[in-house]
Amino acid sequence: xxxxxxxxxxxxxxxxxxxxxxxxxxxxxxxxxxxxxxxxxxxxxxxxxxxxxxxxxxxxxxxxxxxxxxxxxxxxxxxxxxxx
Ligand SMILES: [Zn+2]
Numbered sequence: 238x239x240x241x242x243x244x245x246x247x248x249x250x251x252x253x254x255x256x257x258x259x260x261x262x263x264x265x266x267x268x269x270x271x272x273x274x275x276x277x278x279x280x281x282x283x284x285x286x287x288x289x290x291x292x293x294x295x296x297x298x299x300x301x302x303x304x305x306x307x308x309x310x311x312x313x314x315x316x317x318x319x320x321x
Contacts, residue, residue, distance in 0.1 A: 249261050292303040297310040306312070311319030 248264055248267050250264050252260050252262060265303050291300045291301060293299070294301050294307040294312065296311060296312045296316045297307065299307060299309045301307045306319055311317060
């Protein structure tokens with residue numbers, strides 16, 4: 238695709254300096270280089286969601302989330318906290 242002169246980078250602003258020269262300044266931080274596919278893949282290597290460790294209910298033996306009330310019998314730490 239051919240880029241026209243009026244299609245300038247929206248992240249840059251063009252100014253005229255005191256000596257009459259045009260100067261392009263960045264409005265914000267602009268990356269100098271394109272992030273390669275390998276770089277992106279390396280960054281995302283640690284983005285996988287980990288499997289939650291499962292705890293077993295002391296009363297009914299059902300698998301529960303740790304530090305949470307058992308969904309099947311309503312106990313927490315061996316005590317009945319939710320009536321079922
Ligand atoms: Zn239970």
